[in-house]
Amino acid sequence: MSDVRVRFAPSPTGYFHIGGARTALFNWLYAKHTGGTFVLRIEDSDTERNTKESLNSLLSNLRWLGLNWDEGPEVGGAYGPYFQSERGDVYQKHLKRLRDEGKVYEKDGALWLKVSGETQTIDDIIHGPVQRLEEKDFVIYRSNGTPVFHFVNVVDDMEMHITHVIRGEDHLSNTSKHLELYKALGAPAPKFAHIPLILKTDGPGKMSKRDRGSLVEEYRDKFFIPAALINYLSLLGWSPKDDRELMSLDEIIAAFDLVGINKTHARFDEKKLSFMNAEHLKQLPKEEFFTRGIEVLRKTEHADWLKDEVYLKKIFDIVQEKLRSFEELPNFIAYFFDKNYPFEPTALQKILKHQPRERLSELQTALSTLPTFGCEVVENALKTLSAEKNLPAGAYIHTLRFAVSGRNVGPSLYHLLDVLGKDEVLRRIQRCLATCSFA
RNA sequence: GUCCUGUUCGUCUAGAGGUUAGGACAUCGGGUUUUCAUCCCGAAAACAGGAGUUCGAUUCUCCUACGGGACGCCA
Incomplete structure (x- = not known):
């Protein structure tokens, strides 16, 4: 166990989207790679927008992806509670200190942090040192008495001993605020890694919850293999630097590192995801x-x-x-x-040239006399038949596939016939003959 | 508008001061006497532009253009 502690800190205000999943993944991978701890913290300080459904969706989809957390909701940990809505006293404690030290003042009922006026240097693993001056004081407690994101985020990272903050680049500009907070709180800042964003497949801007294909739920509903989604997502902004792309989880964990992450935003490509899913499916x-x-x-x-x-x-x-x-x-x-499977018209069109009526009756005769009915036996029978009639094997193959399945695509024909069995195959040929018009 | 950040094939990426700039998806073409949504082979396809440093820059620096983000009593 290393002392690396990372966290994923979503706010449950909608469905779990791809960008969030990728951020969670990178955190999780880094924890696994280093033997560190992956913390899940729920940033539900905006009571207006948080919903129970979002939280459930979030937790179940994280689990579906296999991104299990070492500390957080439902598993506990030494630095809980892990819901910000339950950490009010923690924030109050730090607020009190800041007020006592005169670093905070009240205006319009809200509490503002006095900024230092100094340029902050963000120690970013991906971007290198980034300098930014936070010019204006900012609110850390609303006039309704609730703390705002920047404050709770920093207090929690500090309290939970987070060593590496891995988050989307959209937070890079916010980081100067966070550095002001760390300074005011007298705590050392963690290391930062602002990962590039995932952009829409087409059109401008980052991917949002409203974009098609942006929800983890969609892939789960379509029965994608989690390992495939993980594999694809891991390659958005990161690569193992050799030419590997199809990788198992273990391979990704072994190769993953923050230093190798790209600076450039990546565009989401459903086609490649589908390809990867197909590959993972085959390898199952x-x-x-x-x-x-x-x-x-x-x-x-x-x-x-x-x-x-x-x-x-x-x-x-x-x-x-x-x-x-x-x-x-x-x-x-x-x-x-389905014994009454439909004969697809487009598939029928494709075999008409083989004169299916003749081929099928020849097949009926040839197959019905077979004493046994395995792949090889049937294959030989078909080949013998095509040789006898001086026709390409395809004429029988395509016609037969159509007859027994109603289609012209499917698994290996001989295996298909073997699974159906002799009686059923003959029955299907007969049905095809009786049903289809080959004119 | 201000600040931050980035720019290699359509897309995801590899790459190094001197390479035929590599791979993958997608696309197109061909092959496997079992079609194909499998498999194999092949093709087309990129260093945003301009200066500078250098013998040499796509790689380093600067500028421009374009992209992305942040500027909330949202997170």
């Missing part, structure tokens, strides 16, 4: 793919597909390499369960 251990897949089917109300676990497992096995996201899973495997 079979067991985990199965577990997650079942959860997806439950949540999408396909629980009736879960009855035959052996069958389901076979399907998952042949589908994993082709699937790009769990969101597509139900549709991707629907025809395995």
Whole structure:
């Protein structure tokens, strides 16, 4: 355990967004990398805007991402409470001292901190030394008696012995206020690391809660793999400096450091995120793919597909390499369960050139005489047939896929046939013949 | 407006005072006698502009332009 202590200090005033998740991630990674402590502190001093739902969303999404905190809500710790709304006496204590020392004065009912008039130098790990003069006194307690962000933020970081403040660059300008506060409180300032912001995919400005794709919730609802989101987010503003991109959590932790973080803002790219999700999906251990897949089917109300676990497992096995996201899973495997699966018109169009009626009846004959029905057997049968008729194998393959699934995309055909079994395949061919008009 | 901050392919990034400026996503093209949303190969694609330092700058300095942020009794 090192003495590094970092914190993520969100205010629960809306849904948890990507920018916040990335900030939390960088803090968490740094804690993991250094063997330090990751603190979660809830900045709920604005009672008007805080909601219970936001807090729940925040906590559950952090957990979904796997960003567990060592100290904070629901886990406790030596420096609690971790809700600012419960730390009023702590702030009062420090306020009293500042007043006693004459560093604070009252005006219009609010309490103002006297600034030093000296240029502050922010010791920023990413940007280097940044100098800024805080010219005007500023409010630290509102006229309604509640403390403002800058004050509680600094008091808490001090009280909680935070060693590294890792936060968005939008706070860089605020930091001169914070340095004034540290000085007034007689406490040494922590190190700062102001990380670049995440900008909208297109258009000007930083990503906001209103932008499409900006909420962690959205990815969770679409059954993204948390490790993929983590991987993608970690590469926004940071890189391992070699050409690695697809990385496991452990690899990221090992390589992560504050010093390597970029100064430039990054634009959010959903396409690359999807790509990474697909890659992580492919690499999932079979067991985990199965577990997650079942959860997806439950949540999408396909629980009736879960009855035959052996069958389901076979399907998952042949589908994993082709699937790009769990969101597509139900549709991707629907025809395995729906005996009356639809024959897609566009798919039909693509096979018309193969004269499907003839091909299917030839397949009926060839397949029905097979004594056994494994991948190899079927493959041989198809190849023999195409050789006999002097037709490309594709003519049979495409037609058959269409007949048994109604589509022209899907898992490896021979595996697909193997999973369905001989009787079902023949039944499906017959149904196709009876249902489809090949004119 | 003031202050802070930044600027390498469309996007995420690597890079070093002298490189064919590398990788990834996306795009386009080709291939795998199983289509494809898999896999493989290939192509196109960038150092914002101007001075200065230097034998040499995309890399260092300055200026300009453009981008982003902060300037609240929000956090």
